[in-house]
């Protein structure tokens with residue numbers, strides 16, 4: 001089976017079936033004139049960023065009580081140093097669910113705003129547009145940090161290099177700064193059938209990634225969605241390179257304090273995905289009373305409180321946005337005063353954890369991928 005055939009057979013967990021259904025239910029007799037639709041789209045395109053900017057100003061003006069000037073807040077680390085010695089920027093633009101036609105503009109906006117770290121993946125199906133946006137920018141390659149991820153279908157050592165080459169070609173680069181095993185779940189070639197051997201023992205996959213580091217196609221290798229048991233299962237082998245990072249869900253609803261503590265004790269840097277609770281929970285995250293109170297007090301926005309808290313916890317943070325004003329907002333991180341940091345940490349770790357992303361049921365796995373954490 002050719003590589004492109006495999007591509008089209010892949011499962012995906014990022015489609016919202018509800019959206020498709022509601023589109024199909026629309027009455028075709030009620031179609032609007034195409035000119036009216038274009039005019040509405042142009043109007044919204046021009047006004048939504050302004051409305052959002054106005055909304056974050058409106059948020060701050062609705063705050064009661066004294067407000068600190070955010071320029072008096074200290075900065076947080078802009079980079080972490082990996083075992084390789086490479087410096088990885090602490091805030092990235094995430095591009096999952098950034099669709100075709102919008103992801104390129106998001107990347108261009110991010111680069112012009114000062115982002116240098118893009119968190120992508122083969123399965124996001126947008127690496128080509130990301131690559132075009134990178135090419136159109138004047139940022140030299142050595143100033144960029146590009147992450148991609150090896151999809152579940154390509155864990156067999158003989159499939160890995162071709163998958164990596166696809167990402168490299170689409171991104172328009174000859175090396176990745178970081179390549180992650182996207183999930184600790186391997187599917188048999190071109191199927192969604194579980195490869196039990198490679199899932200139980202990812203060492204053959206890891207050894208191939210180590211070889212690709214030695215050949216200069218990848219600078220750092222890491223893992224994603226691995227719990228402690230699965231990390232230990234991998235690192236029990238005689239690894240040439242330890243995982244540089246573990247990219248996992250970390251947000252107000254699922255702050256994983258035990259995994260964070262264990263990772264710090266074991267020198268493994270975490271990357272916080274879905275930091276705002278993803279598209280499904282972002283509204284709820286930004287309305288958490290502690291988040292809003294701290295934002296008001298410090299004169300910053302609720303999203304900035306959550307993103308700052310993530311970096312202050314000692315993690316990399318990967319907020320996704322395709323909205324120019326939010327892209328800029330999300331890069332501005334500040335050190336929260338210790339009492340505010342602790343208040344938010346306590347609030348986040350005092351409720352029953354709730355995961356936003358868990359594809360186990362969708363993939364019909366005979367286990368929960370996060371079990372035993």
Ligand SMILES: NC(=O)c1ccc[n+]([C@@H]2O[C@H](COP(=O)([O-])OP(=O)(O)OC[C@H]3O[C@@H](n4cnc5c(N)ncnc54)[C@H](OP(=O)(O)O)[C@@H]3O)[C@@H](O)[C@H]2O)c1
Pocket residue numbers: 093094095096097119120182224225247248272273274275276277278279280282286303304318319320321322323326327329330357
């Ligand atoms: N390794 C993995 O398995 C995995 C899984 C999930 C995610 N990730 C990575 O983590 C990244 C982020 O996760 P995510 O995309 O799930 O969710 P997220 O960053 O927590 O939330 C994204 C949502 O928040 C909105 N948003 C962003 N900034 C905002 C702001 N300042 N104010 C209000 N709303 C805001 C975005 O809307 P707009 O875009 O419309 O502005 C979007 O709806 C992904 O893009 C991906 O790179 C990795």
